[in-house]
Every structure is written in structure tokens, then in C-alpha cells.
Amino acid sequence: MTLENLRPGQTGTVLALRLEGALRRRLRDLGLVEGVRLRCLGRSPLGDPSAYLICGAAIALRKTDSRRIEVEVEPWNAP
Amino acid sequence: MERTVALAGNPNVGKSTLFNRLTGLRQHTGNWTGKTVSTAEGRCGAYRLVDLPGTYSLLPHSEEERVARDYLLRGEAEAVVVVCDACCLERNLNLVLQCRELCQRVLVCVNLLDEAERRGIRVDCAALSRGLGLPVVGVTAREKGSRQRLLAALDALWGTPAPARRSPPYGEGLETALQHMIPLAEGERLPARWLCLRLLAGESLPASAALQRAAEAERAALGLTPSEVEDLLSAALSAEATRLSALSVTGEEQAYGRRDARLDRVFTGKIWAFPVMLLLLLGICYLSIRGANLPSEWLSVGFDKLETLLRRGFAALSAPPWLEGLLLDGAYQSLAAVVSVMLPPMAIFFPLFTLLEDAGFLPRVAYNLDRPFQCCHACGKQSLCMLMGLGCNAVGVTGCRIIDSKRERLLAILTNSITPCNGRFPLLIALLTMFFAAEGSAVLPAVLLSLVLVGSVLLTFAATALLSKTLLRGAPTPFVLELPPYRKPQVGKVLLRSLLDRTLFVLGRAAAVAAPAGALLWCLSSFRPGGESLLLRLAVLLDGPGRFFGLDGAILLAFLLGLPANETVLPILLMIYRAAGGLEDAAGLGEIHTLLLQQGWTGVTALCTVIFTVLHWPCSTTLLTVKKETDSWKWTALAALVPTVMGLILCAAVAALGQ
Numbered sequence: 242m243t244l245e246n247l248r249p250g251q252t253g254t255v256l257a258l259r260l261e262g263a264l265r266r267r268l269r270d271l272g273l274v275e276g277v278r279l280r281c282l283g284r285s286p287l288g289d290p291s292a293y294l295i296c297g298a299a300i301a302l303r304k305t306d307s308r309r310i311e312v313e314v315e316p317w318n319a320p
Numbered sequence: 321m322e323r324t325v326a327l328a329g330n331p332n333v334g335k336s337t338l339f340n341r342l343t344g345l346r347q348h349t350g351n352w353t354g355k356t357v358s359t360a361e362g363r364c365g366a367y368r369l370v371d372l373p374g375t376y377s378l379l380p381h382s383e384e385e386r387v388a389r390d391y392l393l394r395g396e397a398e399a400v401v402v403v404c405d406a407c408c409l410e411r412n413l414n415l416v417l418q419c420r421e422l423c424q425r426v427l428v429c430v431n432l433l434d435e436a437e438r439r440g441i442r443v444d445c446a447a448l449s450r451g452l453g454l455p456v457v458g459v460t461a462r463e464k465g466s467r468q469r470l471l472a473a474l475d476a477l478w479g480t481p482a483p484a485r486r487s488p489p490y491g492e493g494l495e496t497a498l499q500h501m502i503p504l505a506e507g508e509r510l511p512a513r514w515l516c517l518r519l520l521a522g523e524s525l526p527a528s529a530a531l532q533r534a535a536e537a538e539r540a541a542l543g544l545t546p547s548e549v550e551d552l553l554s555a556a557l558s559a560e561a562t563r564l565s566a567l568s569v570t571g572e573e574q575a576y577g578r579r580d581a582r583l584d585r586v587f588t589g590k591i592w593a594f595p596v597m598l599l600l601l602l603g604i605c606y607l608s609i610r611g612a613n614l615p616s617e618w619l620s621v622g623f624d625k626l627e628t629l630l631r632r633g634f635a636a637l638s639a640p641p642w643l644e645g646l647l648l649d650g651a652y653q654s655l656a657a658v659v660s661v662m663l664p665p666m667a668i669f670f671p672l673f674t675l676l677e678d679a680g681f682l683p684r685v686a687y688n689l690d691r692p693f694q695c696c697h698a699c700g701k702q703s704l705c706m707l708m709g710l711g712c713n714a715v716g717v718t719g720c721r722i723i724d725s726k727r728e729r730l731l732a733i734l735t736n737s738i739t740p741c742n743g744r745f746p747l748l749i750a751l752l753t754m755f756f757a758a759e760g761s762a763v764l765p766a767v768l769l770s771l772v773l774v775g776s777v778l779l780t781f782a783a784t785a786l787l788s789k790t791l792l793r794g795a796p797t798p799f800v801l802e803l804p805p806y807r808k809p810q811v812g813k814v815l816l817r818s819l820l821d822r823t824l825f826v827l828g829r830a831a832a833v834a835a836p837a838g839a840l841l842w843c844l845s846s847f848r849p850g851g852e853s854l855l856l857r858l859a860v861l862l863d864g865p866g867r868f869f870g871l872d873g874a875i876l877l878a879f880l881l882g883l884p885a886n887e888t889v890l891p892i893l894l895m896i897y898r899a900a901g902g903l904e905d906a907a908g909l910g911e912i913h914t915l916l917l918q919q920g921w922t923g924v925t926a927l928c929t930v931i932f933t934v935l936h937w938p939c940s941t942t943l944l945t946v947k948k949e950t951d952s953w954k955w956t957a958l959a960a961l962v963p964t965v966m967g968l969i970l971c972a973a974v975a976a977l978g979q
Binding site for chain 1: 408574585800
């Protein structure tokens with residue numbers, strides 16, 4: 242599944258970044274690389290963008306961008 | 321000898337605060353990404369410190385990163401201090417590693433150690449220093465000894481000969497390619513290894529043709545595309561950062577904690593986000609109106625007393641009447657009107673705004689409001705520029721640099737003046753109070769002012785959508801916004817700083833324009849060829865078009881003459897109406913109301929004037945800033961046309977309906 246479908250509170254592991262160019266590098270700079278764990282913190286009041294906990298920082302991403310990031314959701318929620 | 325040292329670091333790591341503490345310079349520090357959009361300089365002992373914009377990396381994806389990297393590439397700085405956040409060191413190490421590749425003398429400064437400790441994170445600076453091969457110094461945000469420790473570490477940098485630049489292992493293939501290329505790069509101005517790496521990653525940098533060809537050949541031999549090379553490089557940097565943070569950090573790295581999550585459930589939650597934003601807006605409007613009345617009166621009484629003294633002085637020196645008219649009736653009175661009307665609301669607005677900024681609330685506004693901007697194919701960070709514009713549009717236009725994409729930045733610049741700046745508040749408040757909230761408290765005017773502001777936000781959406789469907793078409797670019805941890809604002813410092821930096825700065829600029837404008841006005845009103853002053857003639861000339869838009873000639877003329885500073889519109893208007901020459905000082909809203917009614921004002925006139933106050937050409941300072949930022953007269957003209965045309969259409973519609 243993609244990051245877009247990660248629900249608030251769920252934790253996932255990044256499998257692949259299907260992005261090119263500036264965004265790919267920007268996300269890498271922020272620590273969003275293959276194998277990293279992240280958690281969906283919540284959605285903004287109008288439903289988009291959503292905030293994710295990546296490497297200890299809260300980062301907001303739009304759906305159009307997050308649907309290009311493959312994640313595997315963890316079967317249990319992080320404590 | 322003075323040495324130049326650059327200060328680099330990720331956004332939100334307290335870099336600017338540290339810079340201020342080192343230099344004593346009051347550079348404005350805010351708790352959101354992209355605060356420093358150009359470099360700031362200060363002195364500290366034997367050092368010249370240069371504060372670079374906050375960046376996540378030295379690969380130039382954005383304006384800030386370009387500024388930071390170009391500065392380091394110029395080689396002006398003899399050393400770089402990389403400021404890191406102890407709460408999420410791993411991510412910060414990415415920048416440290418990139419600096420270590422590019423620069424010879426690097427000092428790592430791990431900031432916010434106290435904050436980290438509170439979250440159960442410990443950083444072993446000695447272990448980190450061994451792992452990196454660089455000196456590391458740990459500091460806290462507020463403790464006094466930090467400054468001394470940092471300076472001592474900086475002094476120690478010069479004790480030894482400059483160490484070699486170091487980079488993590490990039491794997492056999494790339495390392496072999498580098499070995500082939502580096503001998504070719506020895507004569508280049510840029511560091512050889514770093515230059516070869518960047519060329520392999522496909523970046524276009526000045527280098528000899530032989531080296532450029534070698535980069536392509538090596539890449540072909542490896543069978544990699546430039547972006548694959550870039551991936552390999554950043555993967556190696558990430559791996560190195562992970563290894564180093566495992567060596568030196570205990571506890572789970574988390575800058576964004578439980579408290580932040582709880583606060584965000586309110587400030588960005590489905591139910592509370594918008595009510596809270598509206599309440600804050602209302603609160604700011606209420607306090608600006610309520611708190612400003614009394615000090616405004618005091619100031620105006622004070623200015624009157626001073627004027628009496630000055631007049632006596634002029635009389636004693638037996639100065640010619642025209643000089644007294646030009647200086648006192650013209651320059652002085654307009655200056656006094658602007659200062660006494662503007663200073664109090666500004667002295668209330670700016671500190672409140674800075675408090676919200678310091679606390680970390682502003683990026684949440686961008687987060688909450690991103691969806692409509694997305695629909696307009698614009699960037700959510702535009703709302704931050706609008707918030708800055710609420711203080712001063714020129715500042716808002718400069719602030720648009722935080723938007724990476726050129727198209728989206730232009731959208732934000734062209735629509736910025738639709739957000740009424742603080743200089744327009746007094747006029748709005750006066751009109752709303754006189755015509756729509758006649759009696760009683762400050763609550764109703766505050767509600768009305770908030771409504772006007774909400775209306776200006778909606779108009780901004782409309783203008784942005786229109787522009788992005790016509791002149792500035794294009795797909796939205798990716799949007800990445802960091803929501804920094806909430807911080808407790810340092811109230812005392814905030815008050816002092818915002819008063820010094822912002823209030824006095826904006827006021828000074830307005831005053832500098834108001835005095836000569838007042839003198840000019842005096843000339844216009846005193847020069848009477850054929851019995852009638854030029855001012856009145858102009859007003860009569862403009863009366864026809866003015867009436868069509870629900871205004872009158874005097875109002876239109878006041879806005880035209882108020883081009884240098886919006887604050888002067890009301891005083892000019894009153895002066896035209898009185899037509900006596902000289903701005904008479906604020907005589908209280910009641911009297912002004914009577915005067916306006918005598919001139920035939922109705923509710924429709926007042927409403928049209930309110931609309932035109934929000935939607936007309938930006939002041940000259942803002943226009944010059946737009947020219948500077950866009951480097952184009954075409955966009956500057958458009959920045960004036962867009963709000964003006966919108967304003968005229970709306971005014972004409974209201975006038976037509978009102979009749």
C-alpha cells in the first residue's frame with residue numbers, strides 16, 4: 242500500500258520511493274529513505290495534507306505526493 | 321586578524337537564537353522553517369559570524385539551500401559551525417557530513433541538549449567527535465556557559481593545521497571513478513573530491529571540459545544515471561549518519577513529543593482548528609482596537625503640545641510664513657498624525673504576532689489552510705506570507721522566498737497586498753467604528769475587522785485561483801512542511817525584540833515617507849492659481865470616476881496621494897475635506913464622522929471605502945520590493961493591477977446595488 246492510506250496512529254515501514262527529482266532528494270534529506278519507520282500523526286482539518294513522524298520530526302505531505310511512497314503497515318500500532 | 325565563520329544548520333535548531341546570543345545582534349528569530357532567507361552578519365570577539373539560512377542539505381533544491389551553499393563555495397568563510405538539534409541528531413548529521421566534505425574546518429555544535437534530556441535522549445559528544453573526526457561541542461538553549469564553551473571550541477580550531485576534507489565510503493565503483501577523476505580536478509577552484517562527486521551526480525558546475533567528459537565516461541562505465549548516482553551518495557550519507565548516531569545517542573530520537581501531539585490535536589484537529597484560528601484573529605483585532613485608543617490620544621496631545629512650542633520657536637526666529645507652513649502645517653502635522661494613529665496598534669499587534677510565531681503556531685496555520693491553496697495550484701506556505709503581510713506587505717513579499725517554486729512564489733507575491741497591512745488598520749477601524757458599530761465597546765468593531773480580514777483571505781484565494789488559471793498556469797509542486805515542536809515563547813524578550821525590530825522599523829519607514837508627503841500636500845493645498853488650490857481642483861477632476869465606484873473625488877485622490885504610505889490616506893482625506901491647508905490633528909472619531917456626513921457620506925460610501933482600502937494598489941515600498949524580488953516591471957505592474965481591478969469591480973457593484 243502507499244503512504245496515503247496509512248491511517249492516523251498507524252506505523253509503517255518505507256518500501257520504495259516512486260518519485261523523482263526535487264521531492265525525492267528533499268525527502269531523503271528529511272530522513273525518509275527505504276527501510277525507515279514512520280507514523281501517521283493525523284490529517285489537517287480539511288483532510289489533506291497529513292502529518293507524519295519521520296526521524297523524530299513532524300512533516301506534512303500532500304496526498305498527491307504521499308501516494309507515491311510505498312509502505313508496509315505494521316500489524317500492530319506502535320505503543 | 322578577523323576570521324570569518326559561517327553558521328549552518330537545519331531549520332528549527334535554534335541557530336538564529338544562538339547567533340543572536342553570540343553577536344548580540346537582534347536578528348529576528350522565529351520558530352518556523354525558512355526564517356533567514358538571506359545571510360545575516362554579526363561580530364563576536366575576533367570573529368565575523370555569518371548566519372546562513374536553515375537548510376536540510378547542501379544540494380541546492382531551494383532558494384535557502386542555494387544561498388547557503390553558494391556562500392560556502394565562495395570560500396569566504398574559514399570555518400563552518402554546524403548547529404544540530406540534539407533531539408533528532410541523526411537527520412542533522414546529514415548536513416554535518418555534507419559540510420565535512422566541502423569545508424576543511426568544521427565545528428559541530430549540538431544544541432538543545434537540555435530539551436533532549438527532558439525527552440530522555442542523551443548525546444555523547446566525545447563519542448560523536450571520535451566518530452566524525454571533528455570537534456563537537458554541546459550547548460543548551462538558555463544556559464550562560466554555552467557561549468563561552470562554543471567560543472573556546474572555535475578558538476581551538478585554529479591551533480592545528482587545517483585537516484583534510486573527509487567523506488564516507490561510497491562503495492567500490494564510485495570510489496574507483498573518483499580515483500580516476502580527482503587528478504584531473506586538482507587545478508579547479510572547488511575542492512577536487514567534492515567537485516567530482518557533484519559532476520558524477522549530474523550537476524552542472526564550472527569545471528574543465530576534460531573533467532566534464534571524464535565524469536560522463538565514468539558514469540557510463542558504471543552503468544548509472546545521474547539520479548542513481550545521487551541515490552547512492554545520499555544512501556551512503558544516510559548510512560553514515562545512522563552509524564554515527566548509534567555510536568553517540570541513547571534514547572529514542574524525537575523532537576516532536578507527546579505534548580506536541582496533544583496540542584496539535586486541538587490546533588490542527590477537525591473540530592477545533594478553525595474556531596481556534598478565528599478566535600485568535602478576533603482576539604488580536606480586539607486588543608489592537610481596545611488597547612490603541614488611549615495611547616493614541618496621549619500621543620496626539622503630546623504632539624499638540626510640542627507643536628505649540630515649535631510655533632513659538634518659529635515666531636521667535638521670525639521665520640517666513642511659508643517655511644512655517646511647509647514644515648509645521650505640512651511635514652510635522654502629517655508625521656504626528658501618522659505616528660499617533662499607527663504606533664499604538666502596531667505596538668500591540670507585532671508582539672502578539674511574534675508570540676504566536678515563537679510558540680510555533682504559524683506553520684500550523686499553513687498546514688490547516690493548505691487544502692484551498694492546493695485547489696488553487698498554489699503552495700500552502702503562502703498563508704505564512706499573508707500572515708507576514710498582515711504586519712507589512714513589503715515584509716510579506718520578501719517572505720515569499722520561503723516558497724521554492726517560482727510560479728507559486730509569484731502567485732504569493734502578486735496577491736500579498738490583498739491582505740491589509742497594519743498601516744491600513746487604523747483607517748479600517750475608524751470607518752467600521754463610525755459607520756457600522758456606532759455605539760459602545762470595541763467588540764463589534766473587532767468582529768467587523770475580523771470579518772474584513774476573513775474576506776481578504778477569501779479574496780486572496782479567488783485572485784490566486786484566477787492567476788493560476790490564466791497567467792501563471794502550471795502543476796502544483798510537491799509540498800513539504802515541517803511542523804516544529806511547540807516552544808514556550810520567551811515573553812519578555814519577544815516584547816522587546818518585536819518592539820525594536822518590527823514596530824520601530826515599520827514605523828520609521830512610514831514616518832520617513834509621511835513627512836515629505838505632508839510637505840508636498842501643503843504645497844498642493846497652498847498653491848492657488850486662480851483662487852482654488854490644486855488639491856481641490858484635482859479632487860473635483862476625480863469626482864466623476866470616484867462617484868461611479870461609490871467613492872468620491874477626494875477619497876480617490878487621498879488613495880492616490882497615499883501611495884507612499886497607506887497610513888496617510890485618512891489624514892489626507894480629512895485635509896482635502898477641510899481644504900483649509902494643513903492636516904488638523906485627530907479630533908476624535910465623532911468629529912470626523914460629522915465631517916464625513918457633511919460631505920455626503922453614506923453607508924455605501926463607507927463600505928466602498930473599506931473595500932477599496934483592502935483592494936487597491938500596494939504602497940510604493942511594497943511595489944519596489946516586488947520589483948526587487950521579481951526583477952521585472954511587468955510583474956510589478958501586475959501586483960498593482962490585480963488588487964486595483966478587483967477593488968474597482970467590487971466597489972462599482974456595491975455602488976450600483978446601493979442606489
